[in-house]
Amino acid sequence: MVMLPVQHYHFYSTNMKKLTIPGKVSIILVILFLTTLWVFPMWRIDLRAPQYPGGLSMKIWISDVKGDVDIINGLNHYIGMKTIHKKDFPEFIFLPAAIMIFMGLGIVVLILNRKVSYYIWTFVFAILGIFSFYDFYKWEYNYGHNLDPTAPIKVPGMSYQPPLLGYKKLLNFEVLSQPDIAGWFYIGAGVLLVAITIYEWKKSLAK
Amino acid sequence: MNKFLLTLGSVALIASIQSCKMKTTDAVVAGDAAQKVYVAPGKYDEFYNFVSGGFSGQVSVYGLPSGRLLKVIPVFSVFPENGYGYSEETKAMLNTTNGLVPWDDQHHLELSQTNGNYDGRWLFANANNTPRVARIDLTTFKTVEILQIPNSAGNHSSPFITENSEYLVAGTRFSVPLGDADVPISSFKKNFKSTASFVSIDKNSGHMKIAFQIVLPGMNLDLSHAGKGPSHDWFFFSCYNTEQAYTLLEVNASQKDKDFIVAVNWEKAEEYAKAGKGHKVATAYAHNTYDESTQTATSTIEKEVLELDPKDCPDMVYMIPCPKSPHGTDVDPTGEYIVGSGKLAALIPVFSFSKIIKAIQDKQFEGAFYGIPVIKYEAALHGEVKKPGLGPLHTEFDGKGNAYTSMFLSSEIVKWRLSDLQVLDRKPTFYSTGHLMVPGGDTRNPYGKYLVAYNKITKDRYLPTGPELCQSAQLFDISGDKMQMLLDFPTIGEPHYGQAIPASMLKDKQVKFYDINKNHNEYVTMGEKKANVIRKGNRVDVYMTAIRSHLVPDNIEGVFVGDQVYFHVTNLEQDWDVPHGFAVKNSTSVDLLIMPGETLTMKFDANKQGIYPFYCTDFCSALHQEMSGYLRVSAKGSNVPLKFGTGVVAPETASK
Numbered sequence: 001m002v003m004l005p006v007q008h009y010h011f012y013s014t015n016m017k018k019l020t021i022p023g024k025v026s027i028i029l030v031i032l033f034l035t036t037l038w039v040f041p042m043w044r045i046d047l048r049a050p051q052y053p054g055g056l057s058m059k060i061w062i063s064d065v066k067g068d069v070d071i072i073n074g075l076n077h078y079i080g081m082k083t084i085h086k087k088d089f090p091e092f093i094f095l096p097a098a099i100m101i102f103m104g105l106g107i108v109v110l111i112l113n114r115k116v117s118y119y120i121w122t123f124v125f126a127i128l129g130i131f132s133f134y135d136f137y138k139w140e141y142n143y144g145h146n147l148d149p150t151a152p153i154k155v156p157g158m159s160y161q162p163p164l165l166g167y168k169k170l171l172n173f174e175v176l177s178q179p180d181i182a183g184w185f186y187i188g189a190g191v192l193l194v195a196i197t198i199y200e201w202k203k204s205l206a207k
Numbered sequence: 208m209n210k211f212l213l214t215l216g217s218v219a220l221i222a223s224i225q226s227c228k229m230k231t232t233d234a235v236v237a238g239d240a241a242q243k244v245y246v247a248p249g250k251y252d253e254f255y256n257f258v259s260g261g262f263s264g265q266v267s268v269y270g271l272p273s274g275r276l277l278k279v280i281p282v283f284s285v286f287p288e289n290g291y292g293y294s295e296e297t298k299a300m301l302n303t304t305n306g307l308v309p310w311d312d313q314h315h316l317e318l319s320q321t322n323g324n325y326d327g328r329w330l331f332a333n334a335n336n337t338p339r340v341a342r343i344d345l346t347t348f349k350t351v352e353i354l355q356i357p358n359s360a361g362n363h364s365s366p367f368i369t370e371n372s373e374y375l376v377a378g379t380r381f382s383v384p385l386g387d388a389d390v391p392i393s394s395f396k397k398n399f400k401s402t403a404s405f406v407s408i409d410k411n412s413g414h415m416k417i418a419f420q421i422v423l424p425g426m427n428l429d430l431s432h433a434g435k436g437p438s439h440d441w442f443f444f445s446c447y448n449t450e451q452a453y454t455l456l457e458v459n460a461s462q463k464d465k466d467f468i469v470a471v472n473w474e475k476a477e478e479y480a481k482a483g484k485g486h487k488v489a490t491a492y493a494h495n496t497y498d499e500s501t502q503t504a505t506s507t508i509e510k511e512v513l514e515l516d517p518k519d520c521p522d523m524v525y526m527i528p529c530p531k532s533p534h535g536t537d538v539d540p541t542g543e544y545i546v547g548s549g550k551l552a553a554l555i556p557v558f559s560f561s562k563i564i565k566a567i568q569d570k571q572f573e574g575a576f577y578g579i580p581v582i583k584y585e586a587a588l589h590g591e592v593k594k595p596g597l598g599p600l601h602t603e604f605d606g607k608g609n610a611y612t613s614m615f616l617s618s619e620i621v622k623w624r625l626s627d628l629q630v631l632d633r634k635p636t637f638y639s640t641g642h643l644m645v646p647g648g649d650t651r652n653p654y655g656k657y658l659v660a661y662n663k664i665t666k667d668r669y670l671p672t673g674p675e676l677c678q679s680a681q682l683f684d685i686s687g688d689k690m691q692m693l694l695d696f697p698t699i700g701e702p703h704y705g706q707a708i709p710a711s712m713l714k715d716k717q718v719k720f721y722d723i724n725k726n727h728n729e730y731v732t733m734g735e736k737k738a739n740v741i742r743k744g745n746r747v748d749v750y751m752t753a754i755r756s757h758l759v760p761d762n763i764e765g766v767f768v769g770d771q772v773y774f775h776v777t778n779l780e781q782d783w784d785v786p787h788g789f790a791v792k793n794s795t796s797v798d799l800l801i802m803p804g805e806t807l808t809m810k811f812d813a814n815k816q817g818i819y820p821f822y823c824t825d826f827c828s829a830l831h832q833e834m835s836g837y838l839r840v841s842a843k844g845s846n847v848p849l850k851f852g853t854g855v856v857a858p859e860t861a862s863k
Contacts (some may be wrong), residue, residue, distance in 0.1 A: 050557050074755060078829060152756075152830055 005086060017115050020203055027110045027118075028197040029101050033189040037062040037096075039180035043136075045162055047072070048174045057178060058084075062099065063092040079171070080151025081160055091135060098128060115200045122193040129190055137164050236633060240693045243684060246273040251714070254646050256659065257316050257330055258680070263700025264311040265344065266332055270705055271646070271657055273695030274680055282341050282350045283311035283334045289800035290352075295773065295808035296728070297497075298741060300628055302506035303337055303355050304356070304491045312336045314363060315430075315704040319408070323370040323435045323651030328713040329413050331366040331375050340377055340406060342413055347718050351499070354415045355492035357512055358385045361620035364444050370651070374418065376406040378428030378444050385422070386490065394451040399425035402514075403444060407472060414496070419480040419513045421471060421524065424577040428536050430601075435651050436542030438560040440474035441535055443545055447532035448577065465528040465584065467576065468536050468547050470563065472516055475523045476515055498729045502805055517579050526581040530557060535601035535642075539610065540651050543667060544589060544625055546610060548599040549700050555599050555612060557628060559589035583633070592628045595621045596762040598640060598790040601704075603648030605655040611648075613640035613660060616708040620660055620683065622690060623859030634690045636681055638664040645685065646707035648681040654709060658683040658690065661702040678702055687716060719783040721804030728806035737761040740851040747772045749851075751786040753801065757826040757853060758821070761836025765849030768842055774813040774821075778803050788824025791838065792841075798824050813840045
């Protein structure tokens with residue numbers, strides 16, 4: 001008990017570099033948010049045309065592509081787009097692996113209990129996010145531009161790249177691309193990481 | 208002043224002459240009728256109305272209240288439009304002991320029931336000419352079973368059903384000798400019989416089986432209905448020609464003041480059948496079933512039927528006198544009142560079930576008809592509806608204590624109250640209604656709201672179309688005290704009876720396409736890579752696939768005059784509303800209409816040398832016109848190897 005003031009001082013000195021309670025809670029939350037990627041689809045592309053009053057929907061999961069893929073494949077052969085098959089996407093292997101490693105890093109950050117490691121963790125997430133979107137965009141570009149030259153329907157100057165995010169009209173189809181449940185959690189994780197990084201940074205300055 | 212009165216008098220006289228003119232629809236259609244039947248584009252009707260096709264042999268489906276035709280379901284007649292009765296898979300559905308019968312006369316429909324209410328599982332239909340009953344699956348709107356009825360002719364009082372779909376009945380309208388006995392027609396009284404067949408329905412599969420046949424004297428069983436609630440155990444059949452005429456029935460079968468309503472205690476009959484009181488009789492009748500898994504119909508000839516003779520089975524059958532050749536015999540929602548509609552009578556007798564039971568207990572009989580006790584008319588009678596109109600044919604109920612009877616001769620619908628038998632309202636119909644139908648009107652809990660009159664005579668209702676006109680139906684709103692005519696709509700064939708069920712009970716369980724992985728058709732082609740052409744003697748089997756927008760194979764050579772070519776076409780699509788059609792030039796068979804995930808087979812006789820184009824007949828896509836191919840038929844003995852494929856271009860053509 002006599003040592004209390006000393007300990008008190010020591011606690012404050014290290015606290016400058018250690019994570020706050022909200023910081024620690026956020027790590028758990030981010031990990032929980034990311035586990036939804038295995039429970040819900042992360043992205044959806046909805047298509048609507050007069051002939052499809054109920055619409056068609058393609059759901060992109062972390063390791064699969066589901067929904068009306070067969071129907072979309074059947075339709076796209078008219079304009080010479082490649083058919084979509086799960087096995088053609090190496091992303092379905094390395095993306096879940098990368099997310100799992102990232103979640104593991106979160107545990108490490110929690111154990112290390114240092115603000116710096118949290119900043120690095122956020123930076124890794126940003127890289128991962130940017131790369132994912134770049135990869136998604138690249139696939140969409142190829143999917144929409146690499147058309148079979150013998151396709152029955154050729155519209156001069158027309159390409160069929162789906163929108164990265166938002167609405168686009170492609171021939172008779174209206175296309176809407178947006179995050180699905182797990183996608184929103186993924187975005188939530190990003191927002192949380194950035195917010196807590198700023199929070200931790202401000203806390204460290206205040207002391 | 209006198210002059211003034213005289214003038215006034217003549218004006219009144221002329222006015223009264225004006226008001227005496229005959230009623231037309233202008234006088235009966237009120238202002239808001241259009242609103243009540245308008246179903247906006249994209250909106251759905253409230254009811255599915257299944258309507259018998261009469262001499263078309265099929266069943267049609269209309270939406271109510273719009274009166275729009277939604278579908279024609281092929282049942283007893285071949286249907287070139289989709290290959291029903293022509294494709295190798297469906298031919299067996301129309302098989303009988305006399306081979307394929309391609310047509311029939313379809314009169315009455317009954318929806319399956321549970322606890323006296325529609326359960327939306329199956330629709331049953333009768334064939335009048337070649338006695339048969341059919342079962343239609345209400346998830347696919349497809350005929351899945353047809354059962355022939357032996358020892359019968361004119362299967363008219365059918366397929367009426369018991370409250371829990373335990374049995375449906377099939378009664379003889381044209382009495383015939385049992386078996387194939389060769390007897391003089393004039394020996395009618397001695398040799399001719401009518402039978403009431405009870406067909407059991409399997410609770411789970413719906414499969415039909417003739418449980419027993421009750422052998423009745425030679426007379427004409429007309430219509431029937433099962434009891435409900437307290438009268439659950441009973442079935443009531445109307446009959447005419449108890450005069451037992453066999454020629455000029457128009458006169459000779461209309462002599463007696465009263466014919467009968469035949470009351471059959473079917474629970475008792477079932478007990479007698481189980482107790483071995485019947486005798487098994489050798490006969491032959493076809494039983495055709497459609498297997499959903501193999502998508503193929505098979506026909507089996509059954510060899511035996513169990514007959515029950517009322518003589519050996521006391522308390523099973525009673526007769527109730529009913530005026531003048533009764534047609535409809537209809538049981539009200541409570542099961543207490545049985546309405547007989549004597550088509551030549553000027554009144555409607557209403558019998559009381561509790562009185563019938565009491566009369567039986569007190570043995571209030573006025574005699575016997577061929578040994579069957581005849582209950583005293585007054586002892587069974589609840590009362591008579593006086594002066595209802597002329598030619599009462601058929602009655603249905605609204606569940607609010609009212610009955611609605613169609614009047615053929617006076618061409619009107621008459622609403623009357625069951626309790627005191629007072630006429631409440633009458634509305635003209637255009638013209639001469641046969642049956643009428645209230646949604647659920649023959650169940651314990653009618654939905655009411657609408658009434659449809661199925662008219663026998665059309666005349667000037669629509670734009671004229673030469674001597675042959677469509678039939679006509681009329682829709683009434685019966686939700687108020689007075690009936691209101693809403694709509695005329697043309698119908699196919701000749702509708703007799705109909706049934707209507709709320710759309711919500713069927714629309715969400717419709718099959719949209721068949722799962723290709725569950726297609727166990729013997730001749731399925733699972734994917735384009737499996738497409739094939741196999742020769743065995745002069746039989747050539749083509750295993751063909753169809754998917755937008757090509758057929759595999761689409762070039763076939765090495766077929767010779769005298770070959771029988773079987774095109775087994777599998778539609779590989781797995782999406783709603785993408786059928787493919789298939790037709791071959793000069794084929795004596797008809798079109799195939801193949802649903803997604805389905806396989807159908809067309810037999811093509813290669814009778815003449817030539818190139819035979821084949822193509823998809825159901826506009827399927829932007830490249831539908833391109834969905835075609837060629838079959839080459841060469842002279843017998845010519846040196847043409849068997850060759851087939853799609854997308855294979857010969858080198859000599861490619862080089863150009």
